[in-house]
Amino acid sequence: MTISSVAAVAGLPSATVAANVTERDVMVRTGDGMADAAMFHPAGAGSWPAVLMWPDILGLRPAFRDMGRRLAAAGYTVLVPNPFYRTRRAPVVTGAFDFNDPKQRDAIMSLRATLTDAGIAKDAAAFITFLDRQRATNRRKGAGVQGYCFSGPFAFQTAAVRSDRIRAVGTFHGGGLVTKEASSPHLLIPKTKASFVVAIARNDDQKQPDAKGILKASFAAAKRRAVVEVFPADHGWCVPGSQTYDQPSAERAWAELLRLYRTRLV
Template identity: 35%
Template structure:
């Protein structure tokens, strides 16, 4: 699948992105794919190309662009290295819901301006912290989100004010959440809280758990699970096919 690097102008500067499209003639529906805590890297270029092969124009943003020159993380070892783990969580904590919403508006403008993309409402999908971002954006920029997915996302129904579940009454897009059974950041109790909020707001949604650990869908994560990852690709294409295409 064709893929290019580009930049998107946001209120805070220039966000580097990769942009993948299917082979052949467009235009196609657009999707923002939010990376996990490790940020954009080769694994996500490959994942964007895989989603593009299903008929979507996919943009992957550098969620850490406000930290110019940041050093990439080794996802196989980062959580076992106290210094790197601290750096990772420090960077995660700097990405606020306000930033997520402002960046999303700029990314949607970028997609809308691309000749390869059709429509004014877009899909969002994300992994780990990107799964939380996907749902935050669905609540903070609802007019421009046509479908939103989250895979092994954490903090989806937490006690902090930025939790996605408190935005349920603002969401308009159908929501899909694929949680990990072995994941303290999104438990069965939290899933019930999220389900209640989405149900009360009449938001169409699916919440289900995969028999795997946090990080199951991303190939360079230590808990990557091939079977669960395959199931996640099926869920992604079926959900976007119903609600975005």
């Protein structure tokens, strides 16, 4: 998806989006090396709340650069990292990707297997620390984190490992938020100090219909404010260019995210 197409979805002229956002590629020091990432913030002098935007399993690529740019235009300092930096630089996928192609699917799942919960926790802490060192970050305001598909759990982990900073969490068609393992992301909720928006894909809900109830009960038990909703769209619907992109549902999810940030990142 190009800048112009993102601007059209956002209701903004492409020139306005480009002129109002400063962006640069950065390298972030982590416990395991240097992670490549993209950073965005409103143009001009000032500072804004920090947001860590974890990409989906296809990683840092033009679609997520566009999403980072769009969020920055709304008044945030945004970091979009390459989760697979230990293995290769972004983009890890170029051109069209077909999850129905076993060869392509196996290749990306092999990359996924290189990530561990411990590694993601270290990375999350490092990324928030990096954001807080930027002049464009207003550290007096809370920070946010959002995840998509496989990075939905990463958003929960970030909120737990940096509960001192994260005040808002958004997950969109997140996979594996509720499992039977002791490491299930939903068990991290009491360790957080955030409010949540959890947007669930209808086909994910069909496969795991009890997950939404478990999430709601977990949020209630921990006294965390949360919106947990099943959207009338399939897994991947929020990411422009995906095979299941659904613009009306994506725009509604985006509006929910901004409502959360405007309420909590103050």
